[in-house]
Amino acid sequence: MKTNSKKLFAGGLGQLTIPLIAIALLVIFNLIRDPSFFSINLSQNNDGNIVLAGNLISIINGASELAILAMGMTLVTAACGGQDISVGAAAAIAGDVFIKVIKAGSVINAGIVILAFLSACLVAMIFGAFNGILVAVFRIQPMIATLILYTCGRSIAYWINGGATPNVKSSILSGIGSFIPGIPIPTPVLIVALMAIIFKLLFRFTSLELLTQSVGINESAAKLNGINTTFIKILSFVILGVCVCVAGIIGTSRLGLINHETLLLDVEMDAILAVAIGGNSLGGGKFKISGSIIGAYVIQMLTTTLYAMKVSSTDVKAYKAIVIILLVVIGSPVVKKKFDKLVRQRISLKKNDSKGAAQA
């Protein structure tokens, strides 16, 4: 344990150190408060499946949409040095398209669900490209550019199903939103894992990571090295579009209905926060998707902990803010630098000590 912590600090604070410490502290805090907080048990749910249940499961499950959005948000942040605040509204549009296509068929089968998913994806990608073009071609600040869709997105979602909030009863949808019979792990958790693997493969089999970071760090140099910076930026928004669609469909499938007003409401700020807690610079450049995913779980665990402590839902936001201030300040370059210096001094002191001992 001790050698581990030394390794963790020896190279200075790594990008993932702070989010990991935050998770560890939250876990320890909860264990002290309630030793059985993280107990997991098997139980039978309403559909008669044997499934895993417990606080830990509901935290990981509940953070799914956020984690997926944070992955895409990381890429946009890295390439454009700005954030997309329209993800919640765009997810509502994707959800409405999804339900609209499913409702159009007479029967609900796997084929029509896949078709609905692809249609929703296409629509979300088009809206992503719209944001991307505003940012990359017209050079509008990302937050302002995406403010447009943020403002009108839920109205567009409203028009798609004519203002109704249609519900769909289907085992396929509950399979997406909760459990697939025979598998005790919530499906959204599996989807997060799948998305993470897809990103991993994307960075493994394309040079997207290097190109995106180059554009984010020094756009002018990137251009002179032949990188199509416009394309990279639009692409980042289109990829975020896919994430938005997946998150929207998970959210819709959980309830089996689409409510354009409440689906993933206010999720955009949490997604941006997850990116920041993950140690990524909101000014763009170098990034780690894994950091943002951990950031998403930190946020969800914090929320769940507060609810478990019977903090009223109106107060939760204020408590959340306090913890977030701490995390962000500790992760700030100023504090990091001070800390690095302290650690280095300690190490060199220790080295001198051991040298002295050897000589004696």
Added chain:
Amino acid sequence: MQTDPLLQMRHIVKIFPGVLALNGVDFTLRKGEIHALMGENGAGKSTLIKVLTGVYSSDGGEIKVDGQVISIKSPQDAQNHGISTVYQEITLCPNLTVAENMFIGREDSVWIKRKDYEKKADEILSNLGIPARSTQELGNCSLAVQQMVAIARAVDMKCKVLILDEPTSSLDDKEVNMLFDLMRDLKSKGVGIIFVTHFLEQVYEVSDRITVLRNGELVGEYTVEELPQVELVSKMIGKELGELSSMGEHEEAEENKKEVFYEAEGLSSSDALPFDFKIRKGEVNGFTGLLGSGRSESVRAIFGADKVTGGNVKINGKKVSITKPIEAMRNGIGYLAEDRKRDGIIADLSVRENIILALQVMNGILRPISRSEAESYADEYIKMLNIKTASRETPVGSLSGGNQQKVILARWLLTHPEYLILDEPTRGIDVGTKLEIQKLVLKLAEDGVSVTFISSEIEEMLRTCSRLVVMRDRHIVGELKGKDLNQTKVMQTIAGGESENEDKQ
């Protein structure tokens, strides 16, 4: 010994992770002295300056000002002890007036009325003979005057020690002379000046003493008289200088037989007027002219870096269209940009990532260079170009200027270009690396690569290029080769002498 030491630095040690940047360096500055601090990049000049100005804290040694041991923990501390710095890049605000720039951010200025400090500024300016008015917007002054305003600001803050870090790198000759007059004036007023520069001639023009550093260690302190220029250079790079003179034997007759690689007719861009240009395989040519003469704009047009607005381009005799950098790259052209920080390095990325960048872009997004391949490329070029870096994973921004430039050179060499454009590759880097780059250029040409080499130092271009395109006011005004390649002829052409009609043979 006749004057008291104003500043004494003794056995200064500075350790960076894995590097001993300063190893017991001594430095002494006397009152009313201009003291040149010389050394290659990575020799420890900037580190020593940063220790003195409180940007870095030292790991050993002591600093005395006027015989008193002081500790400098921050730039503010340094300022309080009368140590001021004027950096290479102007750090003032161009959109404020000269007076505002001189008094901004100084505690005593909060309640001073505008009129008062304008008057005070005018006094200081006229005192120092700086040709600027206090009410003028700083951005409207020439770079030299901006530099001088920065100095005036430092001087007025009662500085005893003035550090000038590469103050002349963006000035022309006349402006340099103005700056030197100011330096001599300050010297006569008892200010000790530490002068950091890469221009050797300038050292001999104004300095009294020279301290040479190499690899973080003190080589020695000399008076200007006892250290001729050639010896200074050999002290800096630590070896004798036979190779300097033997470089650049031009074989003109042979060159005309080689095939033309690149040919442009009436090429123009948003920033460059139409011009004709061609380069043969294995030829080294240069573009010369004063700053703003259009030499960089012309080569940028060749690379498609700015919006190309017209012209015909042929490569190996075949017509091609080059309107974007990627098209130039696919046609075998590489371009090392003039401004290394702004257009060259991706500072936060590692040396490895910076080296493979251009090749990766040419490969396209779907064909990534594998980690192991990238590592072996990086290792190969770090070794070949002798890049000094802690490891291939070090962020390139933390390397010294000369080594950053080598990383960018490596980036382009890795694409195996047939035509390499180097825009000021040696600006702001040390003598040793300069020589290495010049040698590399000649070697590339031997291997059949065409090279366009741009440098503000005409001497350097004469050594490497076999043909010089001379530009003035955004037009090509002459082309020199063979026996015409000498300093006088180049100067005449730049200044607009009889050679005006040579380009229209």
